[in-house]
Amino acid sequence: MNKHYALLILIIIGITVVTGISLVEAQQQDNYVKHFTVKAFRFGFDPERLVVNQGDIVIITIEAIDAVHGFYIEDYEIRQDLITPGSPETISFVADKRGMFRIHCSTICGSLHPFMTAHLEVQPNLRFIGSILGITGLIVSFIAYAWMRRED
Amino acid sequence: MKPAYKKRDLLKNNLIKRIILSRNLQPFATILAFAPFIFVAVTGIIGISSGAKNFSVGFTWILWSVLLALLLVPFLGRSWCFLCPIVWPGELIQRKLWSKFGDSKLMNMRWPTVLKNVWLQIFIFIFFGIWMVVLVTQPFVTAIAVITLITGATITFILFPRRIFCRYLCPPGLFIGVYSSYAPIEVRVKDRGICLTPSSQGGCNKECYTGSEKGYGCPWLEFPQNMVSNIDCGLCTECFKTCPRDNIALNARPFGVELESKEMKMKSDEAWRAIILLAFPLVYTAVLFGPWAWIKSWGDLLLYTNSVGVTQHLFYIILIIDIVLGVLPGLHLLASRISILLSGTKDISTKELFVNYAYAYIPLGLMLWAGFNFSLIMMEWSYIPVIISDPFGAGWNLLGTTHLPWIPITLPIPIAETVFTFSGVLLSLKVGYNSLNSIFSDKKQTLRALIPFATLTAIIAIVYLWFYI
Numbered sequence: 147m148n149k150h151y152a153l154l155i156l157i158i159i160g161i162t163v164v165t166g167i168s169l170v171e172a173q174q175q176d177n178y179v180k181h182f183t184v185k186a187f188r189f190g191f192d193p194e195r196l197v198v199n200q201g202d203i204v205i206i207t208i209e210a211i212d213a214v215h216g217f218y219i220e221d222y223e224i225r226q227d228l229i230t231p232g233s234p235e236t237i238s239f240v241a242d243k244r245g246m247f248r249i250h251c252s253t254i255c256g257s258l259h260p261f262m263t264a265h266l267e268v269q270p271n272l273r274f275i276g277s278i279l280g281i282t283g284l285i286v287s288f289i290a291y292a293w294m295r296r297e298d
Numbered sequence: 299m300k301p302a303y304k305k306r307d308l309l310k311n312n313l314i315k316r317i318i319l320s321r322n323l324q325p326f327a328t329i330l331a332f333a334p335f336i337f338v339a340v341t342g343i344i345g346i347s348s349g350a351k352n353f354s355v356g357f358t359w360i361l362w363s364v365l366l367a368l369l370l371v372p373f374l375g376r377s378w379c380f381l382c383p384i385v386w387p388g389e390l391i392q393r394k395l396w397s398k399f400g401d402s403k404l405m406n407m408r409w410p411t412v413l414k415n416v417w418l419q420i421f422i423f424i425f426f427g428i429w430m431v432v433l434v435t436q437p438f439v440t441a442i443a444v445i446t447l448i449t450g451a452t453i454t455f456i457l458f459p460r461r462i463f464c465r466y467l468c469p470p471g472l473f474i475g476v477y478s479s480y481a482p483i484e485v486r487v488k489d490r491g492i493c494l495t496p497s498s499q500g501g502c503n504k505e506c507y508t509g510s511e512k513g514y515g516c517p518w519l520e521f522p523q524n525m526v527s528n529i530d531c532g533l534c535t536e537c538f539k540t541c542p543r544d545n546i547a548l549n550a551r552p553f554g555v556e557l558e559s560k561e562m563k564m565k566s567d568e569a570w571r572a573i574i575l576l577a578f579p580l581v582y583t584a585v586l587f588g589p590w591a592w593i594k595s596w597g598d599l600l601l602y603t604n605s606v607g608v609t610q611h612l613f614y615i616i617l618i619i620d621i622v623l624g625v626l627p628g629l630h631l632l633a634s635r636i637s638i639l640l641s642g643t644k645d646i647s648t649k650e651l652f653v654n655y656a657y658a659y660i661p662l663g664l665m666l667w668a669g670f671n672f673s674l675i676m677m678e679w680s681y682i683p684v685i686i687s688d689p690f691g692a693g694w695n696l697l698g699t700t701h702l703p704w705i706p707i708t709l710p711i712p713i714a715e716t717v718f719t720f721s722g723v724l725l726s727l728k729v730g731y732n733s734l735n736s737i738f739s740d741k742k743q744t745l746r747a748l749i750p751f752a753t754l755t756a757i758i759a760i761v762y763l764w765f766y767i
Contacts, residue, residue: 190591220708227703245712246767248587250677252704254350257435258594260678261586273767277716281723281759285752288727289745 179203180241184264186215186229188256191249191264198241199269205238216252219266221245227253241266245273302559305549307488309538318535318548321513324380332383335444337689342441346691352437353689356681358444359434360674366474367671372664375478379471379532384447385463388455393514396456407457413466415567416475420574423469427578428618431585431597439600461517465530476571477664478528479657480554485522485531485538488547493523506537506546513539522546526561529568554725557657558732566649569656570627576659577626579666580758581618583765587673629757630656633750640746646737654737655751658730662755665722666762669715673766676714680705715766719759726755 180202185192186209198204208217208229216227217235221243229235251262309315317323334357342354349355370378396405432439447469454463464471487493495501506522509515513536516522520530522537537546556562585593596614634651683699694700730751731744738744 187591189594190589192591194589194591218706220706220711246764248589248708250706254348254704257347257349257600258431258598259348259350260435260681261431261594262591263587263589265589271767273712273716274764277719277763277767278760280716280720281756284720284723285727285756288724288731289748289752292731292748293741293745 179205181205181207183207183209183234184217185209185211186217186251186262187211188213189251189258189262191262193264195265195267196249197267197269200241200244202241202268203238204241205236207234207236209234213255214253215255215262216250218250218252220247220250222247222266225252229253241268244268245271302561303551303555305484305486305547305551307547308483308550309548314548318538321539324535327381328383328386331381332386335383335448339441339444341689342437342439342444345437345689347437348691349435349437349440350681351684351688351691353685354437354440355435356678356685358440360678360682364671364675366470367667368675371474371477371481372668373481373483374533375481375483375528376474376531376533378474379464380534382464384444384468385451385455385461387448388452388463389461389517391452392455392459405456406459409458409462409466415565416466416472416571417567419467419469419472420567420571422467423472424574424619424622426469427581427622428615429597429599430582431594432600434586435598436600460515460519461532462519464532465518472571473575473667475529476568476575476660477667478531479556480660480664481528482551482553483533484528484549484551484556485533486525486547486549487522488545490523492543492545502542502545505540505542509536510540510542513537515540526559526563527556554661554729557660557729560736562657564654564657566653569653572656572659572663573627573630574622576663576666576758577622579663579670580626580762581621583666583670583762587670587765626758629754630659630751633754636750637747640749641738641743642746643738643743651737651747654733655730658726658733658751659755661725661729662722662758665718665725666758669718669762669766672714672718673711676707676711679707712767715763719763723755723759727752730755 178199180196180198182193182196182205184196184206196204196206206217208215208226210229210231210233212231214231215229216225217229217237218225222239224237224239226235226237245268247266247268249264249266251259253259255262309318338354338358341352345352345354366378392405399405426433426443429439433443434440450467451463454467455461492501497503504521505512505515507515516537517534518530518532522541525531538548584590585597593614596610597618599611631648631652634648634655637651637655638646638648680702681704683697683702686699687697687702688694688700727748731748734744734747734751735741738747
């Protein structure tokens with residue numbers, strides 16, 4: 147077998163092993179209560195990425211810094227509108243869905259309001275890991291198909 | 299001669315033919331499109347400054363851009379150019395007023411040969427792209443952009459013949475043109491042999507280019523008998539009207555076949571265009587949908603009143619230019635070099651491979667643009683009833699929807715983004731493989747050469763998906 151193909155196969159095996167190990171490790175973690183204090187300001191959130199594990203109880207206290215803001219998490223459909231400066235709001239939920247979910251400001255707060263975002267990542271992010279594997283698989287399959295296909 | 303791919307002439311349908319040949323169709327469609335864009339300019343200047351409540355921003359950057367990227371360009375190519383309102387005043391002056399003065403030098407200036415490529419158009423697109431943060435959020439800036447485009451187009455139409463503006467300057471045209479090559483529709487001659495027949499032997503007088511009493515010569519400076527690509531065909535329908543031999547077809551064809559056709563002429567500036575346009579949905583996604591507030595504020599020129607802010611903004615400009623003109627083209631150049639090494643050939647230059655393979659990124663770019671716009675419309679659709687009910691943000695409630703809350707539809711986004719990205723990767727590989735197959739004689743060489751490009755395609759797709767799933 148050509149050494150290039152051997153290398154390609156080794157890379158694919160490597161990706162599969164690393165992904166498998168990370169998945170097993172993620173599953174072995176216990177559930178925790180995760181508490182975040184998120185500052186909402188024009189036009190972003192601090193911290194900009196919240197990382198939790200699936201099953202965690204997530205408590206988020208949102209403080210509006212400079213204007214009236216809102217807090218909305220995609221897919222979880224958790225929404226808190228009209229958070230005023232000086233009056234923090236707290237939301238809580240169980241992070242039962244895996245993946246990356248964008249957080250948006252849900253109260254118009256200025257010009258860049260529609261793009262005021264942050265990320266909530268609930269690990270293990272199988273959607274993303276699956277996509278990496280899927281794209282790799284798609285490319286390998288395409289090359290294999292092209293290799294085996296008889297040219298007219 | 300057997301055509302390179304399956305096609306069906308839509309003009310065989312009498313109703314479609316009658317509509318296409320009608321002289322009233324284009325002015326009617328253009329006026330319909332012109333009215334909202336004038337309203338965009340008016341609301342942008344005198345309406346509320348909040349983009350989310352102003353017709354100007356909502357119409358242009360939610361409705362129009364989504365319509366272009368999700369429907370018009372992928373399915374109907376340059377159909378927007380057919381009804382484009384930006385050029386309407388200029389074209390009206392050129393056709394109705396200037397035609398009375400004959401061949402005046404003022405209105406027939408020669409476009410410089412050095413600019414007969416898309417580089418100037420690329421730089422104008424990048425110029426607009428750099429200020430996207432203010433452009434897509436500030437009604438006043440959107441209005442100024444629309445007015446600038448209409449004024450620029452009108453001046454160009456006054457000074458230069460035909461649609462020089464559309465071919466070499468129009469920033470939306472950069473996007474529309476290159477991705478129209480993927481669309482399942484084309485204007486082509488039915489039988490090139492008829493075009494090549496000398497007029498002394500019953501052939502035509504090239505009315506498709508020169509014009510006749512039935513229509514104008516090709517405004518896009520295309521010569522239909524030599525046309526093998528949609529990129530510079532504005533679907534203006536003039537050649538249907540002027541051809542005395544009824545030799546022009548409006549073909550339906552499979553998606554993307556043009557990019558796999560051996561007739562396609564690969565050009566260096568077009569290759570750069572494809573790579574730069576692939577970079578922009580990544581940049582837009584990272585800046586607008588990414589979690590980093592600093593990059594949004596650095597990109598918002600209007601926020602700054604001090605030297606620190608201006609320095610940050612300059613850094614932001616350099617960063618965007620680096621990614622668009624440096625990082626992605628650089629990675630593609632690296633992939634081209636590795637591809638040559640893996641294939642083991644010495645007959646092909648890195649530049650040739652760089653140019654040829656760049657066209658394979660067109661389907662991926664189109665899918666990423668579609669994905670970006672899909673996410674945009676799903677998140678922001680509920681602003682549309684609000685701005686229609688109260689276009690100036692003046693407290694009107696024309697439709698009773700002014701106080702509609704923000705209602706995002708988030709569920710389909712991850713699924714749609716995955717489908718768009720995977721489709722883009724697969725279609726790009728298909729085009730890329732066929733492109734390499736026509737360069738390399740041996741299948742082994744072709745597949746080895748494909749590996750670096752496929753790896754780069756995967757990296758781009760994974761980086762894009764990181765923002766959505």
